[in-house]
Amino acid sequence: MTIIRRNPDAPHCPPVDRDRELIHVDCASHTYPDGSVGIHDMCFHVLKNEIVAICGPNGSGKSTLIEHLNGLLLPSLGTIWVNGRTISGGEQAGLWKEVGVVFQQSDDQLFAPTVLDDVMFGPLNMGLSPDEARTRAMDALGTVGAADLIHKLPNYLSGGQKRLISVAGILAMKPMVIAMDEPTSDLDPVHAAMIERIILDLRNRLGISIVIATHDMDLAARIADRICLVRNGAVFAEGAPQEIFYDPALITDAGLKLPIIVQTYLDLCDAAGIRPASCPLTSGELVAVLQNSMRKKPD
Amino acid sequence: MIPGASGTGGNRYEGPDIGAGEDRMSSTSISPHIPDLNLITYFAETKKSVFTRMSPWTKGCLLVFVVLLVTVSRSLLLLIGLYIAVLLLYLIAGLPAGKLLAWYLLPAVFVLSLVGLLMWSEPGIPILSWTVGAFTLSLSDNGVLLVGTLLIKALITVTFSLFFLMTTRYQHFAGMISRIFPAPLDQIFLMAYRFLFLTLAMTSALFKSVRSRGGGLMHSLRMQGRLFAGVFTLIFIRSFERGERVHKAMIARGFTGSYPLSGEVPRPKIAEYGLLVVTGALVTVAVILSPYRGW
Numbered sequence: 001m002t003i004i005r006r007n008p009d010a011p012h013c014p015p016v017d018r019d020r021e022l023i024h025v026d027c028a029s030h031t032y033p034d035g036s037v038g039i040h041d042m043c044f045h046v047l048k049n050e051i052v053a054i055c056g057p058n059g060s061g062k063s064t065l066i067e068h069l070n071g072l073l074l075p076s077l078g079t080i081w082v083n084g085r086t087i088s089g090g091e092q093a094g095l096w097k098e099v100g101v102v103f104q105q106s107d108d109q110l111f112a113p114t115v116l117d118d119v120m121f122g123p124l125n126m127g128l129s130p131d132e133a134r135t136r137a138m139d140a141l142g143t144v145g146a147a148d149l150i151h152k153l154p155n156y157l158s159g160g161q162k163r164l165i166s167v168a169g170i171l172a173m174k175p176m177v178i179a180m181d182e183p184t185s186d187l188d189p190v191h192a193a194m195i196e197r198i199i200l201d202l203r204n205r206l207g208i209s210i211v212i213a214t215h216d217m218d219l220a221a222r223i224a225d226r227i228c229l230v231r232n233g234a235v236f237a238e239g240a241p242q243e244i245f246y247d248p249a250l251i252t253d254a255g256l257k258l259p260i261i262v263q264t265y266l267d268l269c270d271a272a273g274i275r276p277a278s279c280p281l282t283s284g285e286l287v288a289v290l291q292n293s294m295r296k297k298p299d
Numbered sequence: 300m301i302p303g304a305s306g307t308g309g310n311r312y313e314g315p316d317i318g319a320g321e322d323r324m325s326s327t328s329i330s331p332h333i334p335d336l337n338l339i340t341y342f343a344e345t346k347k348s349v350f351t352r353m354s355p356w357t358k359g360c361l362l363v364f365v366v367l368l369v370t371v372s373r374s375l376l377l378l379i380g381l382y383i384a385v386l387l388l389y390l391i392a393g394l395p396a397g398k399l400l401a402w403y404l405l406p407a408v409f410v411l412s413l414v415g416l417l418m419w420s421e422p423g424i425p426i427l428s429w430t431v432g433a434f435t436l437s438l439s440d441n442g443v444l445l446v447g448t449l450l451i452k453a454l455i456t457v458t459f460s461l462f463f464l465m466t467t468r469y470q471h472f473a474g475m476i477s478r479i480f481p482a483p484l485d486q487i488f489l490m491a492y493r494f495l496f497l498t499l500a501m502t503s504a505l506f507k508s509v510r511s512r513g514g515g516l517m518h519s520l521r522m523q524g525r526l527f528a529g530v531f532t533l534i535f536i537r538s539f540e541r542g543e544r545v546h547k548a549m550i551a552r553g554f555t556g557s558y559p560l561s562g563e564v565p566r567p568k569i570a571e572y573g574l575l576v577v578t579g580a581l582v583t584v585a586v587i588l589s590p591y592r593g594w
Binding site: 067070072096097100101103105107108109110111112113114117120121122124125126130151153154155156169170173 | 337340344469470472473489490492493494496497541544545547548549550551552553554555557558559560
């Protein structure tokens, strides 16, 4: 994978693997009623079984894009295909079954009296019987490790638990794609790591494609298969994490900061006066690179 | 399965422990005289007693009987007896008496605001009287009786309502609401209840923010008015924004107007049916005879 840079004057959507493509956003634009531009000539796609990270600063259009994927918003211009279906006027009906959205504020997503009721909400809306919905809810809660919270009231959950229940509420609908808006924001390290493991588990075990909108570069570096850098409502560069994050100028251009592992490695190379020979993204990869270089220079 | 998800975090009630700190305000309580929803729910969810095992339908019917009896009864003695019985139920259930006393302020103020003027014009044996110019204000025995009767009626209703709420799990309560009220009234109630906690937390956070920067409610009338106006404007705006976000989250999961709940509400046991029949019969007799016997 190489970095694809978009020319803002001549937007285009690069060719993608149509067999693996689940979502295709083709030069979509959205202007809010107050005149502010949410996204502009946005080109974006999601493939089967991949984790895509949409990275950009606040106000860059990440959340607006996520809401388009679920049909909550419709593009003013351009088109969006989801699983071969073009999304327009009344065509977004039922899209919520295919693309689930986990919102940034879990409190906004948990409105039912108990955890079980909340997780069953989606399956019941899909027309499943209460028994089937309950089974799905229990499975989803089991997957996120929160099965014993079923009778709890949302008021008595911690922030991390609320986020887990939000994910379970979407998972219970068995969507093809789950889009998460800032999935680890405001979470303690334990729950952030838990959410990270769940995201990987959903992709690896259940084959669900995941879209995360984040400005947590460390998270994106650790788990994403592909990074899309967003600025002013459009993806202006995309590529593999190794390529994107080892291009400091690009990251600065996006108004972001390098992941801590990347920054540390580049600083070490700089201090040692050597050129980076590899592209570690996780602490494990960094340790392996350092061990390797120490073995080469035992003195 | 991701291990340990429910092992961390846990109950986030930050208010007083049962028994240990009844005199402290909970973190979301704005005033000790306003019933603290967090505390009420906390008791309902955690406290175990014979009344928590009772069917919510039984307690709901008893509440209706109490309200009926309180509405028709005019006898102060009967009302005092009923109040003692209700208070005993409350105390036997292990609910906080200190808090109840503090919460009595609002119903007391409500009653006094209703009959505070009327009690001076009730005919009867004068107890107190003042002459101001051409006007004479006199408080008669019937005036005092009126205030006492209405006050005790209010306290009975408040005490039994709190007893009902603090011994009934919210899951069951919500189930009752969704069965009793038609859509969308049930949805409005359930959503309002859930988001009342969030709004209270938001209000509390705003007041904390005010206090943390040296602000307060007692500086001056003008400042107090501006402060309240500012806080309530912010709460209104934020609540509106939250409402939009919640609606969006519901639409994202296929909400089309119905809000089904899974929770089963425990049915009354045979003994509870017996209790309801006996109580219902007594209340019916009281309702029928009260106009004739002066009850």
